[in-house]
Amino acid sequence: MRRAQVYRWQIPMDAGVVLRERRLKTRDGLFVHLQQGEKQGWGEVSPLPGFSLESLDDAQAALLSWVNAWRDGASPVLPDVPSAAFGISCALTELDGTLPEAADYRAAPLCSGDPDELFAALAAMPGEKVAKVKVGLYEAVRDGMVVNLLLEAIPDLRLRLDANRAWTPLKAQQFAKYVNPVYRDRIAFMEEPCKTRDDSRAFAQETGIAIAWDESLREADFEFIAEPGVSAVVIKPTLTGSLDKVREQVAAAHALGLTAVISSSIESSLGLTQLARIAAWLTPNTIPGLDTLNLMQAQLVRRWPDNTLPLVDVEGLEPLL
Ligand SMILES: O=C(O)CCC(=O)C1=CC=C[C@@H](O)[C@@H]1C(=O)O
Ligand SMILES: [Mg+2]
Secondary structure: OEEEEEEEEEEEEOOOOEEOOEEOOEEEEEEEEEEEOOEEEEEEEOOOOOOOOOOHHHHHHHHHHHHHHHHOOOOOOOOOOHHHHHHHHHHHHHHOOOOOOOOOOOOOOEEOOOHHHHHHHHHOOOOOEEEEEEOOOOOHHHHHHHHHHHHHHOOOEEEEEEOOOOEOHHHHHHHHHOOOHHHHHHEEEEEOOEOOHHHHHHHHHHHOOOEEEOHHHHOOOOOOOOOOOEEEEEEOHHHHOOHHHHHHHHHHHHHOOOEEEEEOOOOOHHHHHHHHHHHHHHOOOOOOEOOOHHHEOOEEOOOOOOOOOOEEOHHHOEEOO
8 A cells, every 4th residue: 555745844954055146045845655554654855945947836736746746646747846856856766765875974074265274174084084165256366375275274175166157257266266277186176167158168168176066957958078187077966856767877977987075055954865875886995075955954854964953754744634
């Protein structure tokens, strides 16, 4: 017999979380819980405002109609709504045992302001030291100095940077000017430095700093091709869609010799722990970009190991069915 439930939830965010110039006060989303006989699976459906094209209400409608059909014994196709397709495919792969339990909890520490916070996080990081720094929020010159300072102070550090397309070519050049040329190959990649892909490509050629595509993956004309200066793609499964599509994108990247980084769309602890499992499964040699749980004030249903935020369990969620 099949049973299913859908829960809607809301978590308060830390005060300073700003996405695409909008403050994100709460993170809102859904969970799907599927049960068949003794087996069960969970999935998270939480479109990210400013990044997902669908609203939470769109995702909820798609999820509920899929769940109702599944519960009635059908094998409905996954909805054409990325966050819903992702969450449902996680629940189905937990149910049939194809999503491995082993997880990669080595999230690359994320720094969006104060570099001093990074020193502490990196000191505690065993093995490979990789961190991600948001740039483009302050003056490009300040960003360049911060990056230089970090690379100088921690000789075995590699940085991932993310400008979220904030820069004109001139600003990007101003940034690069402050990064000592001998450190530039310790920038694993810079995600989307400029407003256009062509400007970002030119930045990579002119500065020798490798770039990565993130936003571009969701554009209709994006193609997986090997290009000089491009070293990685950032795959955010909530924005991508089903796990099959995520696997296809990872395979396409790997076939071209690109690094594929499984990354957060600011999911709850439940979704993040599943992303850590997806990363261990599909990108075992790459530290995933999952250091976003501490932007929230609570964990939901499943804990991220060693995280001390309070946990809200299933009884604290609002069932919709
Ligand atoms: O990639 C990571 O290491 C963490 C996730 C992250 O940086 C982001 C998640 C969601 C939206 C953005 O603010 C940002 C990104 O653009 O990559
Ligand atoms: Mg990015």
